[in-house]
Amino acid sequence: xxxxxxxxTDGLVYAxxxxxxxxxxxxxxxxxxxxxVAHGSFYAFGAYGAAIAVGMYFDRGLPVAGGFxxxxxxxMAIGLVLGLVLERGLLRLVYGKDEIVVVLVTYAAFLILEDxxxxxxxxxxYALYQPLGAAGTVDVGALVLSGYDIGxxxxxxxxxxxxxxxxxxxxxxxxxxxxxxxxxxxxxxxINVTLVYTITFVIGAMLGALGGAVMAxxxxxxxxxxxxxxxxxxxxxxxxxxxxxxxxxxxxxxVGESRAxxxxxxxxxxxxxxxxxxxxxxxxxxxxxxxxxxPRKI
Amino acid sequence: xxxxxxxxxxxLVAGLSLSLSPFAAGGVHAEExxxxxxxxxxxxxxxxxxxxxxxxxxxxAELLVDNLNAGKVxxxxxxxGLGGAKIDAKFVDEAGSAADVVTQFRNLVERDHVDxxxxxxxxxxxxxxxxxxxxxxxxxxxxxxxxxRIFEEKPRHYVFRVNPHATMDNVAAAKYVLxxxxxxxxxxxxxxxxxxxxxxxxxxxxxxxxxxPKATVDKELFPKFFAGEYGAEISTLLTSSAQxxxxxxxxxDLEAFIYQAGARGLPQRIPLVLTTGESSLxxxxxxxxxxxxxxxxxxxxxxxHDGELNTWFHKAYVDRFNEQPxxxxxxxxxxxxxxxxxxxxxxxxxxxxxxxEDVIAAFEGISFKTPSTTVQMALGNxxxxxxxxxxxxxxxxxxxxxPEIVDIVRYPAQCVNPPADVDSVPWLEGxxxxxxxx
Numbered sequence: 001x002x003x004x005x006x007x008x009t010d011g012l013v014y015a016x017x018x019x020x021x022x023x024x025x026x027x028x029x030x031x032x033x034x035x036x037v038a039h040g041s042f043y044a045f046g047a048y049g050a051a052i053a054v055g056m057y058f059d060r061g062l063p064v065a066g067g068f069x070x071x072x073x074x075x076m077a078i079g080l081v082l083g084l085v086l087e088r089g090l091l092r093l094v095y096g097k098d099e100i101v102v103v104l105v106t107y108a109a110f111l112i113l114e115d116x117x118x119x120x121x122x123x124x125x126y127a128l129y130q131p132l133g134a135a136g137t138v139d140v141g142a143l144v145l146s147g148y149d150i151g152x153x154x155x156x157x158x159x160x161x162x163x164x165x166x167x168x169x170x171x172x173x174x175x176x177x178x179x180x181x182x183x184x185x186x187x188x189x190x191i192n193v194t195l196v197y198t199i200t201f202v203i204g205a206m207l208g209a210l211g212g213a214v215m216a217x218x219x220x221x222x223x224x225x226x227x228x229x230x231x232x233x234x235x236x237x238x239x240x241x242x243x244x245x246x247x248x249x250x251x252x253x254x255v256g257e258s259r260a261x262x263x264x265x266x267x268x269x270x271x272x273x274x275x276x277x278x279x280x281x282x283x284x285x286x287x288x289x290x291x292x293x294x295p296r297k298i
Numbered sequence: 299x300x301x302x303x304x305x306x307x308x309x310l311v312a313g314l315s316l317s318l319s320p321f322a323a324g325g326v327h328a329e330e331x332x333x334x335x336x337x338x339x340x341x342x343x344x345x346x347x348x349x350x351x352x353x354x355x356x357x358x359a360e361l362l363v364d365n366l367n368a369g370k371v372x373x374x375x376x377x378x379g380l381g382g383a384k385i386d387a388k389f390v391d392e393a394g395s396a397a398d399v400v401t402q403f404r405n406l407v408e409r410d411h412v413d414x415x416x417x418x419x420x421x422x423x424x425x426x427x428x429x430x431x432x433x434x435x436x437x438x439x440x441x442x443x444x445x446x447r448i449f450e451e452k453p454r455h456y457v458f459r460v461n462p463h464a465t466m467d468n469v470a471a472a473k474y475v476l477x478x479x480x481x482x483x484x485x486x487x488x489x490x491x492x493x494x495x496x497x498x499x500x501x502x503x504x505x506x507x508x509x510x511p512k513a514t515v516d517k518e519l520f521p522k523f524f525a526g527e528y529g530a531e532i533s534t535l536l537t538s539s540a541q542x543x544x545x546x547x548x549x550x551d552l553e554a555f556i557y558q559a560g561a562r563g564l565p566q567r568i569p570l571v572l573t574t575g576e577s578s579l580x581x582x583x584x585x586x587x588x589x590x591x592x593x594x595x596x597x598x599x600x601x602x603h604d605g606e607l608n609t610w611f612h613k614a615y616v617d618r619f620n621e622q623p624x625x626x627x628x629x630x631x632x633x634x635x636x637x638x639x640x641x642x643x644x645x646x647x648x649x650x651x652x653x654x655e656d657v658i659a660a661f662e663g664i665s666f667k668t669p670s671t672t673v674q675m676a677l678g679n680x681x682x683x684x685x686x687x688x689x690x691x692x693x694x695x696x697x698x699x700x701p702e703i704v705d706i707v708r709y710p711a712q713c714v715n716p717p718a719d720v721d722s723v724p725w726l727e728g729x730x731x732x733x734x735x736x
Contacts, residue, residue, distance in 0.1 A: 010530035123348035125550040132561035142537050144562040219526035220550030222346040263530040267519045
């Protein structure tokens with residue numbers, strides 16, 4: 001019974017992590033049809049920024065709540081700057097070009113940003129352990145749940161609900177949805193598609209950086225974390241369907257619970273279970289679980 | 299006026315001569331004895347293994363190369379460089395896939411024409427470059443990697459490893475934990491899912507079986523190398539019935555695991571046995587709970603035998619880098635001093651600058667002093683080193699704000715390493731026959 005509960009909670013925590021990382025990626029793809037490899041860099045920059053800034057904050061013994069707020073602020077700031085620089089400085093030059101070209105450009109940006117990280121922060125790894133301790137624990141029998149993990153799940157849930165609400169019930173969300181369906185039609189109706197692209201990309205970058213910032217206390221922040229996470233994010237987005245926030249949520253849950261079950265019950269398959277789930281879904285639904293109906297164009 | 303046409307005949311002949319010259323082969327040179335010896339050092343200069351492994355490794359290489367070239371290393375290593383020839387060091391980053399590592403190795407040999415390659419932290423890297431080193435006939439000293447497979451899969455001629463392999467670490471750890479924790483019936487393990495982690499766990503499990511047959515394994519976890527996030531693994535271990543947890547985790551993985559596990563009370567509930575734990579003690583500090591059982595892959599740092607060489611090395615390292623040397627630094631020192639011993643032995647025998655084959659012949663089976671201990675090239679037909687080792691218990695000195703190891707137990711080389719003619723697994727499975735522990 002305790003093992004089943006542990007699988008459930010571990011799966012939710014891992015799903016929260018995957019969703020936080022993947023939601024920005026799927027948003028960017030849904031609106032802009034860009035598979036942004038540099039999303040891993042947003043995550044990495046967010047993690048480094050949080051590790052440095054929030055680490056310094058906690059070392060000064062300042063109020064705990066402020067540390068968590070700082071984490072979000074740092075992530076938003078990093079995402080804003082990086083998103084604007086990348087979108088206005090690079091991507092707008094390749095809009096309309098072949099998709100492979102755009103992917104290669106984002107890949108080049110990713111490689112450049114990996115070296116920028118090294119130039120700024122060097123080869124050392126950074127540990128942001130203070131938030132883990134500050135968040136406390138909850139005992140459930142022999143199982144000790146981290147308060148930080150619980151917070152992560154809550155954050156992911158709030159984000160999922162918020163994103164879904166925003167897309168369906170706000171003016172800006174509806175504009176985004178129109179652009180997702182048909183950008184040409186959206187432009188014909190007077191929607192500033194370029195502005196939508198910029199804002200979407202920046203939001204996606206902020207979400208990627210937020211994912212990195214909130215994960216920083218749970219990992220060793222070091223060179224290469226962007227590479228690891230982008231592969232996972234792609235898997236989740238592929239399962240859920242490119243461009244679907246709800247799909248990213250369900251995909252993250254599927255992968256999270258599968259992995260947690262594997263770790264507890266059959267650790268030998270833990271490494272590839274994520275990709276096994278992805279392969280299984282794509283065999284039956286090559287377009288992913290939640291894809292929008294594509295209007296037939298005459 | 300420019301003339302175009304076939305190059306003059308003498309240019310063709312010179313080109314042909316150069317291409318057939320000994321410079322084309324790996325490491326065999328017809329130079330003067332004092333011509334600099336080119337050594338390619340390969341270690342993690344970036345990535346999660348850089349800070350705890352690659353940088354100390356690189357620092358030790360820099361320190362020793364500079365001091366050897368200046369003749370400032372204490373006797374018996376006080377001759378300049380290698381036999382009077384200064385060392386010309388080239389550093390290469392080990393980060394990347396196995397294919398990248400092999401490409402870099404080939405570049406060192408075929409493009410840079412190094413005399414010796416010294417390096418490799420990851421057992422995956424070592425397994426990848428070893429056959430290539432044999433193919434290219436390149437004298438190669440594997441430095442930190444600990445997989446037993448290098449010399450047990452097949453004999454090697456051009457590859458050496460001064461530092462002992464994982465079997466020593468895990469036999470010593472098993473002996474120590476059985477002395478410290480009474481009536482062990484169940485234990486678990488968490489190790490990185492690649493050669494090093496798998497070999498370490500295998501050796502530990504077999505050693506435990508030989509020493510305490512009634513002890514059983516509850517959970518054996520193998521998260522991905524550089525996974526970084528261990529929530530599910532920690533839950534699994536918390537809900538297991540283990541009386542201790544074995545891990546050969548190192549680098550950022552070890553630190554991330556300790557931070558995450560510590561926040562959820564795992565090390566406080568179930569003692570950890572960390573066979574490479576020494577490498578992260580200065581970074582973890584008080585975050586690692588007291589009572590963890592710590593190894594250093596040999597008698598290094600806290601476990602080093604007193605002596606002039608250790609005193610010199612420790613002081614020189616701290617003075618230059620303003621931080622304590624950890625075991626990867628000692629591993630590099632052992633490798634380089636072993637090479638120097640073999641080189642100068644070969645030179646003394648034949649005179650002049652030794653050829654690769656002469657160095658190999660001199661290296662096989664030698665014994666030499668290092669800052670930590672004495673190494674004997676006793677296994678793998680004289681290509682694999684053994685030494686004594688030590689294990690202890692972690693205690694953070696809060697008054698002085700520094701890590702310490704207490705209750706140190708030393709194990710002789712022949713107690714925790716297999717005999718020369720027996721591979722590790724059969725030796726362990728056979729109950730470690732022939733081990734001399736007195």
